[in-house]
Amino acid sequence: MKPPLSLLNPSMLSGSGSLMWFRKGLRVHDNPALEYASRGSTCVYPLFVIDPHYMELDPNAYSPGSTRAGINRIRFLLESLADLDSSLKKLGSRLLVLKGEPSEVLIRCLNEWDVRKLCFEYDTDPYYQALDDKAKNYASAAGIEVFSPVSHTIFDPADIIEKNGGRPPLSYQSFLKLAGEPSFSLSVELSWMPPVGDVGRCEILQVPTLKELGYVEKHQDEFTPFRGGESEALRRLRESLSDKEWVANFEKPKGDPSAYIKPATTVLSPYLKFGCLSSRYFYQCLKDVYKNVKRHTSPPVSLVGQLLWREFFYTVAFGTPNFDEMKGNKICKQIPWNDDDKLLAAWREARTGYPWIDAIMVQLRKWGWMHHLARHSVACFLTRGDLFVHWEKGRDIFERLLIDSDWAINNGNWLWLSCSSFFYQAFSPHTKRHAKGIYI
Numbered sequence: 001m002k003p004p005l006s007l008l009n010p011s012m013l014s015g016s017g018s019l020m021w022f023r024k025g026l027r028v029h030d031n032p033a034l035e036y037a038s039r040g041s042t043c044v045y046p047l048f049v050i051d052p053h054y055m056e057l058d059p060n061a062y063s064p065g066s067t068r069a070g071i072n073r074i075r076f077l078l079e080s081l082a083d084l085d086s087s088l089k090k091l092g093s094r095l096l097v098l099k100g101e102p103s104e105v106l107i108r109c110l111n112e113w114d115v116r117k118l119c120f121e122y123d124t125d126p127y128y129q130a131l132d133d134k135a136k137n138y139a140s141a142a143g144i145e146v147f148s149p150v151s152h153t154i155f156d157p158a159d160i161i162e163k164n165g166g167r168p169p170l171s172y173q174s175f176l177k178l179a180g181e182p183s184f185s186l187s188v189e190l191s192w193m194p195p196v197g198d199v200g201r202c203e204i205l206q207v208p209t210l211k212e213l214g215y216v217e218k219h220q221d222e223f224t225p226f227r228g229g230e231s232e233a234l235r236r237l238r239e240s241l242s243d244k245e246w247v248a249n250f251e252k253p254k255g256d257p258s259a260y261i262k263p264a265t266t267v268l269s270p271y272l273k274f275g276c277l278s279s280r281y282f283y284q285c286l287k288d289v290y291k292n293v294k295r296h297t298s299p300p301v302s303l304v305g306q307l308l309w310r311e312f313f314y315t316v317a318f319g320t321p322n323f324d325e326m327k328g329n330k331i332c333k334q335i336p337w338n339d340d341d342k343l344l345a346a347w348r349e350a351r352t353g354y355p356w357i358d359a360i361m362v363q364l365r366k367w368g369w370m371h372h373l374a375r376h377s378v379a380c381f382l383t384r385g386d387l388f389v390h391w392e393k394g395r396d397i398f399e400r401l402l403i404d405s406d407w408a409i410n411n412g413n414w415l416w417l418s419c420s421s422f423f424y425q426a427f428s429p430h431t432k433r434h435a436k437g438i439y440i
Helices: 034-036 071-090 103-110 126-141 157-163 174-178 229-240 244-249 268-275 278-291 303-319 341-349 355-367 370-387 391-401 407-417
Strands: 019-020 043-050 098-099 117-119 145-149
Touching: 019 034, 034 043, 034 117, 034 174, 043 071, 043 103, 071 117, 071 229, 098 103, 103 126, 103 174, 126 145, 145 174, 157 174, 157 268, 229 244, 229 268, 229 278, 244 278, 278 303, 303 407, 341 355, 341 370, 355 370, 355 391, 370 391, 370 407, 391 407
Parallel strands: 019 043, 019 117, 043 098, 117 145
Antiparallel strands: none
């Protein structure tokens, strides 16, 4: 399935400038915020802000990277930005890169540039919720229109929670019942964009390299084989969809976690995390495949089912205060975990003495990715299975090292796999389902 083509052309322009603020959603296809920013505007400012909170080098961290992210995910992001810049240039535009605290940079740009519309993809992460509130409050006070559509997920988590009386559903089946069949129209793919306007005194950067950000790569002998960007995401999607039988018969938790040359999954999770691939477009493509096969697997084990697990965790995370903590989290069991930094370090550094566990942790450090069953193994080993170390400690390491680390899904899976929430035994004879990885 190809994204629909746009009818946008220069003759449709009549208004003033728009600012398109990229954070996730690093793509041109199915990007309603970008489409709206381009519609009727004389110029569009496509902006990405290098956020020191995530990107600034931390020389004291236990692995190369920033305080919050390992070097593999930073590289993946930079590759995604370079690919986005290339796509925008093909449309007659380019990516404007600035550096600093995002809300401060954005407000400075709104002051400096001729902007009447501020457009950005809605984000449910608490960090971005706080940034977005600052941006929306300033823009509204300045008389600037704000357009922030839900397009990182298939459903709007707020709608699901409202249908459930203001509470997030805490089981997959109840989520499916509330959500029903999704109803959306894919955003048109732009064939042309208005030019970038006058940037005034703002010092615009090119997409930086790792070296320009201060990172030295000699500390690691092997890096992730997965390249970032929308182009690679769509190539991987086409490759996966070309094997219709595999798509139709896909079934979790089956799969070979030791398949390294050709992983047993799509490896599309990092592209969904950064929005290089639209989850809505992915969903529509899968449904198109299902229409043309005699039979196929169904949720929760199918590929569509994995996308819906992602939606489930996004919804629960959005509607649960302190979702990323044990204390103050109403859906989390209060467990007296061990506070043992030596055991944690041995797990993190692949020194447990258990070959399977250590091999997985080596792959995590070098690739920033591993099969969902491998993630289950090491998470269970660290928490309820062997070491009884707090799930938040393992969560922090995954959050740093995984290229597909996603706030809602990472926290949700650690809550699940440590038996802290959602279910309280490793395998339920009633549901006959293992914990879910969502790393498709």
